[in-house]
Amino acid sequence: MRIDADIIILAGGFGQRLRHVVSETQKVMAPVCGRPFLQYVLDAAIAQGARRFVLAVGYKWEQIRDCFGDAYNGAEIVYSLEQTPLGTGGAIRQAMEQCQTEDVIVLNGDTFFDADLTELLRRHRERGAEITLTLKPMTDFDRYGTVTTDENGKITGFHEKKPVKAGLINGGVYALRRETMQKMPEGPFSFEKAVLEPLTLTSFGMVCDGYFIDIGIPADYFRAQTEIPLRFGQTVFRAAFLDRDGVINKEKRHLWKIEDFEFIDGAPRAIERLREQGYLIIVVTNQAGVAKGFYTEEDIAALHGYIKEQLKDTAYIDAIYYCPYHPRGQVEAYRKDSRDRKPGPGMIERAVADFAAKGMTIDLKRSMIVGDTERDIETGINAGIGRKILVRSGHAIDESATKADEIVDSLADVTG
Numbered sequence: 001m002r003i004d005a006d007i008i009i010l011a012g013g014f015g016q017r018l019r020h021v022v023s024e025t026q027k028v029m030a031p032v033c034g035r036p037f038l039q040y041v042l043d044a045a046i047a048q049g050a051r052r053f054v055l056a057v058g059y060k061w062e063q064i065r066d067c068f069g070d071a072y073n074g075a076e077i078v079y080s081l082e083q084t085p086l087g088t089g090g091a092i093r094q095a096m097e098q099c100q101t102e103d104v105i106v107l108n109g110d111t112f113f114d115a116d117l118t119e120l121l122r123r124h125r126e127r128g129a130e131i132t133l134t135l136k137p138m139t140d141f142d143r144y145g146t147v148t149t150d151e152n153g154k155i156t157g158f159h160e161k162k163p164v165k166a167g168l169i170n171g172g173v174y175a176l177r178r179e180t181m182q183k184m185p186e187g188p189f190s191f192e193k194a195v196l197e198p199l200t201l202t203s204f205g206m207v208c209d210g211y212f213i214d215i216g217i218p219a220d221y222f223r224a225q226t227e228i229p230l231r232f233g234q235t236v237f238r239a240a241f242l243d244r245d246g247v248i249n250k251e252k253r254h255l256w257k258i259e260d261f262e263f264i265d266g267a268p269r270a271i272e273r274l275r276e277q278g279y280l281i282i283v284v285t286n287q288a289g290v291a292k293g294f295y296t297e298e299d300i301a302a303l304h305g306y307i308k309e310q311l312k313d314t315a316y317i318d319a320i321y322y323c324p325y326h327p328r329g330q331v332e333a334y335r336k337d338s339r340d341r342k343p344g345p346g347m348i349e350r351a352v353a354d355f356a357a358k359g360m361t362i363d364l365k366r367s368m369i370v371g372d373t374e375r376d377i378e379t380g381i382n383a384g385i386g387r388k389i390l391v392r393s394g395h396a397i398d399e400s401a402t403k404a405d406e407i408v409d410s411l412a413d414v415t416g
C-alpha cells in the first residue's frame with residue numbers, strides 16, 4: 001500500500017540537549033544501535049507505504065545527504081536546505097515548495113512515534129481539517145505541554161509544561177494541506193507558536209497510543225539504543241562486559257567510598273560509544289571486600305547509584321553484577337565459593353538469563369569482556385566470550401603471559 005502524501009521530516013536541529021552526547025553528529029543522525037536514528041524513522045514510514053520524503057535540513061546536512069543520497073529503500077528523497085535558521089514553521093513552509101501532493105505529512109526527525117499515517121490522512125481528509133495532529137497519551141510527566149480536544153477531536157487548547165498525572169501530548173506527526181503553509185509569510189517562525197497554538201486554523205487531533213521516544217532527551221536517547229532495535233525485530237545483541245575497578249574507575253584497593261571514586265579518563269564516553277554501536281553495557285565486578293568485612297552491600301548499592309547518577313547525561317549502563325563472596329572471608333554470611341566470583345562465569349550467565357527474560361539474546365561469541373587482570377580474561381574464556389581485552393589502566397599486567405586477544409591502554413581505546 002502506498003501513502004499518497006509526501007512526507008516532510010524536520011531534520012535541521014543541532015540538538016542542544018544532546019550536544020554533549022553526540023557533539024560531532026547531526027541530531028537525527030545520532031547513532032542508535034549502530035545505525036542513524038533517521039534511518040529508523042524512514043524505515044517505519046516506508047513500511048507504512050511512504051514513497052517520497054522532503055528532508056528539511058540545515059546544520060551539518062551533508063551527513064544526511066552522504067548517508068541517504070536521493071533515494072533510500074525504494075523511496076525518493078529530496079532536500080530543502082535552510083540557508084539561515086527558519087524555525088520549525090519556516091522550515092516546513094520552505095519544504096512545502098518541493099512537495100507534490102495536496103496533503104503533506106510532517107514528522108519531527110528527532111522523535112520516533114509509531115502512528116498510523118494512512119489513518120491520519122483518512123481522518124484529516126474526512127473532516128476537511130487544515131491540520132491534524134497526532135496526540136500521544138502519557139501519564140506522570142512534566143517535560144511536555146499538553147493538548148486538549150472537544151468530543152469530536154477538535155483541538156481546543158495547548159497548555160504549558162507542568163507536572164501532569166495524565167494527558168495528551170503533541171506527538172510531532174502532522175497531516176496538513178500544502179496551501180495552508182503556503183499562506184504563511186516567508187522567514188523564520190515557530191510552527192508550534194505561530195500555526196498551532198493560536199487555533200486560527202481548523203485543527204483536529206488523532207489519539208494514537210503507539211511507541212514514542214524523543215532522542216532530544218539524553219535519558220530517552222539512551223533508552224532508544226535497545227528499545228528501537230527491539231521494535232524493529234532485533235532480538236540478538238552483543239554485550240560489552242566491563243570489569244569495574246581499573247577499567248571504568250581508577251583502581252584503589254577496596255574502594256567503597258564515594259569520595260574516593262574517580263572515572264578513568266574517557267571511560268564514560270567509551271561506554272556510550274560502545275552502546276551506540278549496539279553493545280549492551282554490563283558491569284561484572286568482584287567485591288570480596290564485603291566478605292572481608294571492609295564494606296557492606298549497602299555501601300556498594302550507594303556507590304553504584306552514585307556512578308549511574310554521574311553518568312546520567314553522558315552514558316548508560318544496562319546492568320551491574322557484583323560478587324560479594326570469598327571462600328576465606330571474615331564475614332560468615334559471605335564466606336563461600338561462588339560461581340559468580342570471577343574467574344567463574346556466574347555473573348555472565350546471570351546476565352544472559354536476565355536479558356533473555358526481556359526478550360534479548362546475548363550473543364557471547366560476538367561479545368567482549370574488558371578487564372585489568374588475567375582473572376577477567378579467564379572469566380571471558382570460561383563464559384565463552386569471543387573477545388577478551390586486557391587494559392593497562394588498572395593493576396600491573398604481564399603482557400607476555402596473558403591469554404587476552406587484545407591489550408590496550410584503557411577502555412577509551414576499545415573499538416566496537
Ligand SMILES: [Mg+2]
Nearest residue numbers: 243245246372
Ligand atoms: Mg579490576
